[in-house]
Amino acid sequence: MLDASAEELQPPLGAEQAEEAFPLPSWHSSVLSDWGHVGKANSPVASEPGKDDISELAIRDELSRILESSFFVQSDRLGSFLRFTVETTLSGKAETLKEYLIGTVVYGRKPSYHPGEDSIVRSEARRLRSKLKQYYESDGQDDPVLIYYRPGSYVPAFVRRRNQDGTGRAREAAAGERVSGGRGIRIAVVPFVDASRSAISGAGAQLITDDLIHALVRTDGLSVSAASSVAPLLAHAPDIQSLGRALDVQIIFEGTVRQDGNRLRITVRVVNAGDGFQIWSERFDTEADPLGLATVSERLASALVSRVRPEPSFIRKQTASAGPSLLAAYRLVLVAEALLDEGSVAGLQAALSKFQEATRLAPDYARAVCGIALCYCKMALRGLPNSPAAIASAKEAARRAAELDPHMTLVHASMGSVLALSWNWREAEKSFQQALGLGANAGTYRRYALVLAALGRFDEAWDKLHGAQLIDPFSNRQKVAYARLCHLSRSYDKQATYLSEQLVHGPSTIESDTYLALMLISLDRREEAQQLARSLLRTAGAEPAMMSAVAEILAMCGQTAIASRVASEYNLFAPHPPISRFRQALLSLALGNQDHAMSFLSTAGEEHEAELVWLARDPRLDPIREDPRFAVLLNSVMAD
16 A cells, blocks of 8 residues: 555545455454453444444444354455445444445446446345345344344444343353453563573573563563473473463563674564464664673663563453454564564555554454554655645544554554644644553654654653663664754764664664764765765665655765756656655755745645654755745644
């Protein structure tokens, strides 16, 4: 969905698009109230006269049971018909469920489709009623909710049906897929392996093992096996599954520490103890410095836990644990979050796909839905065109996440990002404060810091970014955020200091290197900036927004001919460019054309581009700050 040209970005999600963005589950629990689910569980949906109100959660649960049944599992088209009409009704748009809409959306008929000449929807509606009747006479005879269609109507009706014993309880087997009994997630840490058998790697392996156990024990929602319980079993357990059964845990951490010259490479793996398959893996590089090893180990453990810790509030509150389907979605989310941290457009595309796949497995897993929102937010800030459409999609996802789990930290941080990129500064800050009130989180600190920087509150921004640095200094997004804040606050001395610290926490990123080049130009070290830009030209790939940044740096170094050639090669000033108007304005200023820059910014304002959040503070815009049109635009962006 996310292409480098941003062609795929669409307007806000409507009923027609809801299925694609938030697909229906392959399973769903109907006893969520037993383990403290929060969200829409108590939101009533209109039901038949004389019946109790039915929650959306109960309806979605019933829908998933139907779609999993033998009557529907081999009938994709009827399943799509059922999914689409139920979702549209739950979204409050039942009045739109007409024959034409269903024909074009569900059955792929072209806009020229005429229901009077093509009876596909009417025929399929009859088949759907027949299938539902068969289902409720067999597999679904004990289901607590009944979904049916009145003859002549495409709007589903919902009726609560009590079991013979009057309890109305749904099958508990479905709940076992979503959650299981217990208090939180049960974890064990296998001692990390010294792969180099050197003094530093051996000490590092032991330190990381100890620090990781310590950090996990202090994390809400986790129950950690004692190291003394793990060690005696290692010699007798032939594999991870046997060890997991012996310890009665769900997840096992393992890893290696390897020394390569003056560098240490730490590889960490998270394994599903139930089936032995790897859930997540990450590598961290740092300096092989024995004097700083203890500090690096502590920071590494913190970074690991911040990335893999459970986010759902019911797990953090230890009212239940995760079932196999939630663990499957969790694996996808961890992979997607790593791709999101990578930050490239290709990485964003892959991350969005993984998050969406996770929502198909667990549609009420708010962490995955937050990931969708954050992908769109990041897309809007990557310099691609049509950012308002991206923000509209992000807002849709953030709202959905807030309905699912309003007590999850990431939910409010995601909403804060969306509100800030919509120029709703006051509400954005409230969301970030609410997020931090629910718990410390590196991403929340980092995103809040950038919002504060956009508002010119740099002391507060540095404080928040320092909080993120303490939690996860290895994050690529942290490195980019630090470089951007140095740029916005004109703190070039801090950037120079941070560059030396980055060696401890891994290499710099392409994005952070672009800000380094800008800093070098501001320090009148243009030859170094030019060399860095030429290096970026070779390594940044063909991403138009990145090529725009490289061309901008080259132009600021006086290499206008090369910069113009890059702009021409990537069509950066074409009528329908692959970059935002904001990026066009920056490149125009670098090339010395202030009138064009102001014109591009005015268009960006009319289109409500997300990147205009940097308008008040970005030093590159200094040459046109005295232009009256700039003042008008700035006032519209910062009015809140």
